Amino acid sequence: MVAVCSCGETPPPQEDPFLPPPPPLDTEAPVLRIDTPVPGQWLNVPRLRLSGDVGDATRVEIWVDDGISRTLSVAGSTLAMELTVPPGSHVLHVSATDAAGNTATQDVPYDGGPGLGGGLSHTGVVRQGRLVTWGSNGRGQFCEATPEERLSPALTLEGQRPIALWSAMDTTAWLSPDGSAWLCGALASLLDAGGTGVGSARRVEGVKDVVGLAMGGGHVLLLDASGQVWAFGTNARGQLGLGEEGEAVTQPTTVPDLTDVVQVVAGSEHSAALHRDGTVSVWGYNRDGVLGTGETEERVQAAPRRVPRLEQVEHLASGRSHLLALLSDGTVRAWGTGTSGQLGHGDAGFGAGRAQPTPVLTLTGATAVTAANNSSWALGRDGTGWAWGLNSTGQLGVGDTNQRVTPTRLATDLPLVEIAAGAQHALARTREDTVIIWGGNLSGQLGLGDGAPRSVSTPRAVSLP
Structure with missing residues (x-):
């Protein structure tokens, strides 16, 4: 009998020839493709439609700048969703991660308006975080106290960084990065006293995360990120949508039974809202049939109603009475x-x-x-x-x-x-x-x-x- 001794490490076990070899480690990131938005795309309403393909990813993270974010569990490779986003210049970030932990990322810069405004006889532009104004300033629409006309463009509100601008008649409205809305000029006087001021600008108190705004002949509408509409100002023709016409309202008030809105517009004595589902609600004074119901009778409709047989709407605009x-x-x-x-x-x-x-x-x-x-x-x-x-x-x-x-x-x-x-x-x-x-x-x-x-x-x- 011969005894064999082995010192040192035990040799590794022999592989079983009848078992398949282990799969190779997955080190490939998902193939991520973003179809919309495209780099540099301009959004006319505060809705960002995201579409594309995420390959074999099981988790997708989406965020805008350092703010709005979503995490998705995905089934299949198709990516399709919609975000409500503020105006201004932003970057969309998309991150796709597969089951093995591999991650692909993509950044898409985009811009959103409005950044231009034209009033009765004044003009404003927001560009690169600066407000430029010119024309008439008789009602303080430059956000400055001096009433002098300005014949060439000049900076206004230096130190502020507005991201959006609206103008109407003798008023300028602007949006700050924190989601607050500000008014300068005639319509600012409709607000209750005591609001915060910068120069002659008045902050609209009580409404947060504003993403849209519209100004009529004597009233103002604000849209927040939740799709809720707020209104204040003249209401003699039911243009605030509060259910009845009457005295002016001096504080922003929610418009009842009006939800999931992505854009608001206003005319002389009427208002309108675009809903996410592509339908449109209108309210106010029915001059020349502007309520869209088919009726030409001049009457007041003080609560929002859908325009019949109007669907798949993407964008709205309002003139004085059209x-x-x-x-x-x-x-x-x-x-x-x-x-x-x-x-x-x-x-x-x-x-x-x-x-x-x-x-x-x-x-x-x-x-x-x-x-x-x-x-x-x-x-x-x-x-x-x-x-x-x-x-x-x-x-x-x-x-x-x-x-x-x-x-x-x-x-x-x-x-x-x-x-x-x-x-x-x-x-x-x-x-x-x-x-x-x-x-x-x-x-x-x-x-x-x-x-x-x-x-x-x-x-x-x-x-x-």
Whole structure:
């Protein structure tokens, strides 16, 4: 008998030839693809639609800057969701992690408006966190106490960093990064005394996380991130949507039975809201059928009601007494007053009003709509601008002062991402972030260095500080 001894380490066991080898370690990150938004995309309403593919990921994290965030457990590779986001310049971050812990990330910068404002005779621009104003300041709409006109653009509220801007008549409204809304000018006087002030700006107290705003002839609407609408100001025609007409309201008040809203607009004596499901609610005074119900009787509707047979709406705009609705197929519907051809259906005059949404002729491929007074505008998917309606001061920007009853292309080849308008002038932002302007110049609102009462019907570049 021979004894064999082995010292040292025990040799590893032999692999069983009948068992398959262990799978290789998974070290590959998921294939992450973001289809929308695309880098540099401009959002016209505070809703960010996210779509794409996350490969074999089991968990997805989504956040905007350092704020809004979502964590998803995914089944399948398709990514589709929607976030309510504030205006301004932001970065969307997406992180996809698979079962083995491998992670892929992607960042998508995007911008959201509004960043342009046109009032009765003043103009404002928010760009790179700075507010620039010019034109008339008789009611303090520059957020400064001096009443002097400003014939060239100049910085306002230095030290503040506004992320959005709205203008109407003699008022400017702006949004701060903390989600608070501020008013300067005529409509600021509607608020109860005691609000916080910066210069002559008044903070709207009691409403947090504001993502949208609209101003009418004497009332203000605010939209918060939860989809709730708040209103204050004149209510003689039920334009606040509180269920009855009456005395003015001096504190923001929630509009009852109005939920899941993504945009608000306002006219002289009416208001409207776009719901997430693509329907539209309108309330206020039914001048020329602006409530959209098919009725032409001038009456007050003091509570919001859905516009019948109007669906798949993506964007709204309101003039003095007409409304525009952009549909998901790129076409536009219009209703209300049509005396100046602002409905775009091919006719003008006292019989041209419509009491229910009516197609705007020849316009396709639109991505946003704008309206002011008795004029209308639309942006095309290719960056073109289109205008129709009143044009007495060249405010349509089509190269002359002739009224238009169907959409006519703006007299510029620059690709546009945003259009805003005042009572007698309008302006636009290009993809290269320059600003062009046109229309009446009675108080220097064109920012061209003089206040001569002249019309400029072809868009011109504005030099901003």
